[in-house]
Amino acid sequence: MLIARAAAVLVTIALLLGAAADAPIGRLAPVQWRMAWSAPADDPKWAFKVTLSSASEQVLALADETQVRVLNARTGRSVRTLYPPGHPVTGVWVTSGTVFVLTGEVSDGEQRLQAYDAATGATLWQRTVALLSQERVPDTGRYFGPRIVVTERGVVLAERESEPLTLLSLDPRSGAAVARTVYERHCDLTAAGAHSLLLLDYCAGNRIRLSSVDPSTLRTEWSRTMPSPALRFPDPVKLGDPNGHTLTVSGDGYVEIGDAFYAPDGRRLPTPHETPRTGGSAGGGPWSEPLYLRSADPGISFLPTWPLPAFLTSLDLRTGRLHSLPLDVPSGAATLVGTAPGKAFVLLGTGRVAAYTLTYGIPTGRELFDGVPLDAWPDACGLLSAADLRPIADGYTPAPATPALFGERLPHPPQCDWIPPTDDAPVVSLAVEWVSSSSATARRIFATETADLKQSLAYDAATEGPYLLDYLGLTATGSSGAPEAVVSAGPVIVRLASTSRPALRLVAPLVRDELLARYRLARHTPAPLPRLRWSFPTDGHLMGAPTVNGDTVYAAGGGRVYAMDAATGRLWWSRAISDYVSGPMQFAGDLVYAEDPISLHALDARTGRPRWRYSSQDLVYHFLATRGRIILCAGSEIIALDAATGRRLWRFRTAGSCAGSRLVQAGGTVYMDDGAGTVHALDLATGRRRWSVRTGTDEAAGTWVTPVGKVVYVAGADRRIRALDAATGAERWSTRLGGALTSAPLAAGAAVYVRSADYKVHALDARTGRKRWTALTSVIDPALGLTVGQDHLYVVTATGIVSAFDTSTGVERWSTPMGGVIVVGPVAHKGVVYVSTQGGTVHALDEATGARKWRMLTGDAPESGSIIGNTLTYANGLIYTGGGGNVYALRP
Structure with missing residues (x-):
């Protein structure tokens, strides 16, 4: 079993117990993973990756903090719901017809492990356990493995002891302790498991040792050593492994450690140096159960990968090659949570779990590309032209790039950088992210990708549509603020990037319309946002409220100060002054002032020219x-x-x-x-x-x-x-x-x-x-103030409720829930109360009754905290607000 942390707050886990799929016959080989079903996963924030299989009844277990849902893994239908005592639920496993549930925080010292019969839901046993809570055991080395490893032959616990590390084995059906052992070596250690418990240890300067341990007796079944590798590149994601490499175990017991592969009996398989890894489905022996989901080009973990889909990877048991086939889901929105022969379960970023089955056919050599001919991929440089970019600057030239996908090179460049004639104009980069086998598959991938982006990043609500999403991606430091856009039409998905969001707002619709024309689809113009007079895209998150001085609106975002016409949103000027500019800005005479963490900047209010700076x-x-x-x-x-x-x-x-x-x-x-x-x-x-x-x-x-x-x-x-x-x-x-x-x-x-x-x-x-x-009142939000208007005092609670009290008597006149945490407001003006909720939604309420008049999305991410830029300013008969990196002017 391999357990890996994927996110925080809630827990989900999946494990399939099932019969093997039919073996390929003749020239048939695996050619595609097809989604069999999908089901809601209760928006889980934790995922445990488990790869186990059994010939018994197939079940799938999904959990949040308080309950565990058991599903029929063949159909996705709910079988029953378990309500384990204790909270929160922090782990769930399934094997041999048993569902194991762990409750309580490890920091509390003791947790409760409970076992349920998967067929009936009856409680089999429960046990208080004290699990290892720290990575380092004194004088023993670091332990990076899971605290609980569940296999069909035993449940192994890493116990809380002072020193050294102690492993305890429990009988899966009775919970009785059947074996205990002390790990004596003073080395770093990690663990994983399927049918056996795999231990990987590494002492500095010594060889790496991989051992297979019987989970029921904790006796070593076999042990292999390998040289200590030199780390070619440190990967912070892999710091939980003794030697800097991942220890991966398939559901049928095949092991990958670094570049070495081992069968369940310890037999070493050919290495990639002897038989190079490929991504296609060439002939050969049977494949193992999926080892992992991966992107084709891992790159840097916090930056977008190319191409877009996740690839489900298995091991060719005859040649030792890794074979990858794409799924109809983006790599950033997928986690492998369970496998069985010919089947895989994937947790999607949309809060659903999907079951995939492996289909067989006659290989054509295009399986890595979802069966699409390579010449169907468009030339990335052909999706834009210098004329398209002329409104930004005259003289753009294309610089094509031809990256390879698992060694396969495309006939047309799938990536293109448009280079400006001068340094003060932005580079515009375009990548053909994927070409699907059908428009429906591309729409499904695009919908999943955009839904995932909107859950975690700010986006441009003014231009969002069924074919386009402009958003603020992650920078090289891992922070949000890099302008990007993803476009899909027909079977093609394209991603654009630039340092300038106004440039992306110009060119992304042109790429969309070019693809719509190529595939003979109707052109699309997004419906205008309600109450919107105008919007302007800055190059980063807004910091502070848009500030109005006469006929000009000033805003700070992405390290720049912007000055816009208050009536039309036309940009007068912008000035980069720091990596981080906070707000709001203020005025005195003909100057506008903005601050960064250690300096105050004075700019000419009319031209943006710097006047002075105090540090x-x-x-x-x-x-x-x-x-x-x-x-x-x-x-x-x-x-x-x-x-x-x-x-x-x-x-x-x-x-x-x-x-x-x-x-x-x-x-x-x-x-x-x-x-x-x-x-x-x-x-x-x-x-x-x-x-x-x-x-x-x-x-x-x-x-x-x-x-x-x-x-x-x-x-x-x-x-x-x-x-x-x-x-x-x-x-x-x-x-x-x-x-x-x-x-x-x-x-x-x-x-x-x-x-x-x-x-x-x-x-x-x-x-x-x-x-x-x-x-x-209920709990009042301490971060927000009070407002008086129309004989009412308006109060905002921490639970997202706006309440109005009579200013004379204190009697509550109305109370309206906003459906989310309120981060800005209340602001009362001319019979209307305005507030903004987390995620960038502006709400307008009737002052007298609290009835909703209208609301508008501004594009801030729902999972973000109180976005400083999502604020409200009334001037010139308009409401100015910020969200998703945009400045909005709304009709009140």
Whole structure:
């Protein structure tokens, strides 16, 4: 059994118990994997790869944190659901008609292993187990194998012991301990299993040893040694293996370690140096059960691979060659979770599990390409022309590339880089990712790929359609922000990449239309997004709200600052200033200001030309632009700069770090909390401290300051809200509330509103501090504020609910669930309340009733956290927001 971690939070596992497929007859050979069925997999986030087989009843087990679903592996139909005691479910295995379930976190010290009869669902036994929780056993070496290895002959546990490593074997049907052994060698060790337990150990400077162990007795059946290989390239994905190579075991017991292959009896098979590996289905002996799913060109693990499909790979038992055939699923959205002779189970990125069967036929030599003739692959350079790229720059030239697929070279270049005439224009790269045997297969691969991309990456919702998805891929550092697009029409799938998203927005539809014309399909224009006035694609994630100054919208994304016409979205200018630009930007006079982690940049608001730059030795946390001054918080200092020149005017050192402080300006005073429980009022012109007031403890979660006219309202860490005289800091009133305060005071009319951590929202008299009312809510999101509009106070909860309370009485007037975590809002304007939910959906609610008026997707990934760029700004009669790397202007 081979167990490999695929993702986090939920658990899924699959294991097929079944009879062998019919052997090929005459010239017949494996030619294709065909999907037999697919079923929902409850959106699992964990996957365990298991390769075991048996001649008994076929079953498939899928699990989330609380339950295990048992399916008929021949049909995909649900047989029963198991509800094991204890939580969460952290592992599931099936063998010999038994379903094994592990519950509890390994960090808790003890977990529960339970066994169920697969046919009846009856509990056979349960046992408390203490499993190894750390990779390193003191003075013994590192252990990288699974904590539980399930085989038909025994269940082997890596026990939690101080030293050395102890292995325990249990009888699968009774759970009784039948054998125990101590691993004495002081070497790195990994493990896998099928019918036997395979142990691979490596001592520095010594030879590698591969041993087969009887799972029921823990006695060695055979042992083989091989020279210690020199690592040609370190692969962080393979650091869990003693020698830097993967240990892979097929369901029928064939082993791959590095470049060596072994039969279940320990017999060494020919190596690739003796019989080169191929990807086709040439004649020869029978194949093993699938060893693994892989991409044709692994490349770097976090970058897209070429070509697009996953390839299911088996071993030719006569020649020792590896044979690969493509599946109708992208390699990035597939995990092999179970095998049997001639069958494989694959977990798809769409939250489904699929069963594939191996079909036989007369080989043609094109099986590696899904049976498609090689000359059917289009010339990548022929899908665009220099004329197509002329709106970007005149003089683009193609540079074709001819990569090989498992050694097979295509007659036409499948990849092409379009090189611009000057360095300031972007390169546009195009790759023919795959040509399927049918348009239906290509649509299925494209749909799976785009669904997977939209679950994890930001995308352009304004151009998305049935043939095109423009998105922000992964950069060379593994972060998101590389502009890419995937296009499919007919049987062809193409991927484009560039440093410029506006360039991709121009050329991707041209490639789409070229393919539609080639295959005589109708041209397609995506339907406009509701309420959309215009959108502009930046080259990366937006950082902060789009900022409006007069007739211009400014935004920061992908290390650049953009200036756009507020009415049309036309780009006035863009300027690259840093690898990372945070926002939002601010203005003073004819300058616009933006910050990176250690610097503040002043740009000409009309042209984008740099005027000055101030760099700090400490991190720049935030800044204010006001009255000819730039007030910034860096490290533990408040620094004032001349807005026109960047010259430093004064500085004020705080007791705590600026990371937890907030700057607020009103009149000629700057108010700030120092992150250590004290509020300071500083003279804007000189930096002189006018007064300081202690409001909490050094361990305080935070302090909020709201100046309004001659009064400064302070929500302190000591659970008090205070009204201070703006000129002197003298306390006008102070009111203690029940829980820690979790929002800035909101002054509206004659009242001040504030939230507290005990699930309450409070209204106080602004003049006296007397409590007007207190309302109980569900858990309030501490990251979001309060908003008043149309006699209602709007509150957002951590469970994704917008609630409206009567400002006079505190009575809840309405409550509307948004169906997801709210990350921005509420913003109230002219009878409408706006919020954004995780994944970049903007919602508009009626202020009076909470009824939904409309919603719009902006393209942020559902699995992303609170996207900073997904924010709302109202100006010029439009709502400006960001999502998926785009700036949107919406009609309110």
